[in-house]
Amino acid sequence: MSTAREVNFDGLIGPSHNYGGMSAGNLASAKNEGDLSNPREAALQGLEKMRLLVRAGFTQGILPPLPRPNFDLLVSAGFGGSDAEIIEAAAKQAPQLLKAAYSASSMWAANAATVSPSADTGDGRLHLTATNLSTMLHRSTEHPDTTATLLSIFEDEGRFGVHGALPAHADFADEGAANHVRLCGEHGGPGVELFVYGREAGESTVGFPARQTRLASESIARAHHLAPDHTVFARQARAAIEAGAFHNDVVCVGTLDTLFFHELAFEDTKATLAAVRRAGEGRFELKPVMVPQAEVPVEDAITSYLFNSQLLQWPGEDRLVLLAPMETQETESTRRFCERMVAGNGPIGRVQYVDVRQSMRNGGGPACLRLRVVMTDEEISSAHQGVMLDEAKIDALQDIVSRTYRDRLSPADLADPALASECRIAREALLEALDLSGLI
Numbered sequence: 348m349s350t351a352r353e354v355n356f357d358g359l360i361g362p363s364h365n366y367g368g369m370s371a372g373n374l375a376s377a378k379n380e381g382d383l384s385n386p387r388e389a390a391l392q393g394l395e396k397m398r399l400l401v402r403a404g405f406t407q408g409i410l411p412p413l414p415r416p417n418f419d420l421l422v423s424a425g426f427g428g429s430d431a432e433i434i435e436a437a438a439k440q441a442p443q444l445l446k447a448a449y450s451a452s453s454m455w456a457a458n459a460a461t462v463s464p465s466a467d468t469g470d471g472r473l474h475l476t477a478t479n480l481s482t483m484l485h486r487s488t489e490h491p492d493t494t495a496t497l498l499s500i501f502e503d504e505g506r507f508g509v510h511g512a513l514p515a516h517a518d519f520a521d522e523g524a525a526n527h528v529r530l531c532g533e534h535g536g537p538g539v540e541l542f543v544y545g546r547e548a549g550e551s552t553v554g555f556p557a558r559q560t561r562l563a564s565e566s567i568a569r570a571h572h573l574a575p576d577h578t579v580f581a582r583q584a585r586a587a588i589e590a591g592a593f594h595n596d597v598v599c600v601g602t603l604d605t606l607f608f609h610e611l612a613f614e615d616t617k618a619t620l621a622a623v624r625r626a627g628e629g630r631f632e633l634k635p636v637m638v639p640q641a642e643v644p645v646e647d648a649i650t651s652y653l654f655n656s657q658l659l660q661w662p663g664e665d666r667l668v669l670l671a672p673m674e675t676q677e678t679e680s681t682r683r684f685c686e687r688m689v690a691g692n693g694p695i696g697r698v699q700y701v702d703v704r705q706s707m708r709n710g711g712g713p714a715c716l717r718l719r720v721v722m723t724d725e726e727i728s729s730a731h732q733g734v735m736l737d738e739a740k741i742d743a744l745q746d747i748v749s750r751t752y753r754d755r756l757s758p759a760d761l762a763d764p765a766l767a768s769e770c771r772i773a774r775e776a777l778l779e780a781l782d783l784s785g786l787i
């Protein structure tokens with residue numbers, strides 16, 4: 348078994364971060380629509396979370412923001428002329444589209460790709476499939492730039508298989524790692540990949556959208572050469588989606604042998620756990636930690652984002668650490684649950700709270716902000732080093748953010764053509780700092 352560790356690649360929050368109210372079924376996004384955002388504070392909060400992990404001894408990577416506004420989207424909709432003319436016309440005639448073109452949603456890196464570490468794949472390479480995010484217009488345009496970013500970081504084809512997004516059709520709706528959990532005994536050993544989908548291809552559902560199909564999950568498992576005996580497909584509970592769990596990672600997180608989830612997360616909890624146990628036989632003994640509805644109502648789980656936490660094997664600690672948003676501490680039922688949980692002798696021994704409020708107000712907690720990539724030492728050294736962080740690089744990025752990002756932005760400000768050049772200047776400086784100028 349090779350040694351490997353979990354590397355978190357966080358999405359760096361971009362200069363156009365705003366509250367567009369664009370994600371039906373995401374209660375925070377709907378609630379905060381039109382509010383003033385603070386892109387500078389948002390990016391600094393994200394970078395401080397990364398700093399915390401770097402200081403603790405984790406290997407931490409970063410994904411740069413995508414080019415915004417997305418002029419390709421506006422041109423596809425028939426707008427033309429200079430940049431300023433396009434923006435002015437779109438602001439008047441199609442403000443919703445301008446909002447979509449400006450969305451900073453690539454910050455939620457858990458939706459950038461689905462990742463299978465080399466220990467699980469038939470060809471011994473680490474596979475990443477960019478996510479089509481086809482359900483929401485503002486997210487459906489991320490994947491060409493995301494694929495380009497992934498190719499720049501995971502360039503070595505002998506070690507990495509980067510796949511473009513699945514077809515952009517409702518039958519292939521895919522939201523990436525947010526609906527995928529990898530369980531194992533040790534990061535470097537073979538594991539079980541659990542894919543969670545909300546509907547079958549061709550099935551129409553009423554109410555909030557189910558953003559992942561079983562067909563999409565199965566297609567990715569095939570492309571990644573996963574062994575069917577060690578791969579599980581489970582259906583997300585309709586009740587969870589209706590309560591606002593638009594991704595499985597709003598009600599479930601897992602790492603190593605531990606699966607931490609809400610009672611209402613899966614359509615059939617018993618069958619899901621039995622399938623994971625079967626798939627993991629001889630590899631690890633599953634430790635399920637189920638949070639009962641009677642202790643934490645699913646509504647509290649969603650407003651507090653208890654499960655949208657990073658579950659980490661913290662250097663020097665025996666039990667896992669849950670890196671949870673402050674909102675989990677501020678919600679009585681979840682704070683109490685966490686206190687009881689760490690006082691017991693289960694697999695999660697500590698909860699640490701972080702401030703990512705700017706992202707949280709659009710429905711993105713600590714877990715949404717990172718893409719987990721389990722990597723061997725050789726894989727880490729053959730990946731692009733410019734995106735691997737130390738504190739000096741975090742300082743440099745914070746410097747750029749403080750110099751180039753606005754500290755207030757309302758959806759109406761998107762009509763200001765000056766914002767487009769500010770976004771370009773900021774992104775170019777960030778790419779340069781990450782030695783990714785080829786993406787300009």
Ligand code: SUG
Binds near residue numbers: 367369373376594
């Ligand atoms: O896709 N919010 C994102 C939040 C994604 C959270 N990711 C995970 N759970 N992994 C979404 O709904 C809101 C944007 C706006 O309304 O301006 C938004 O896209």
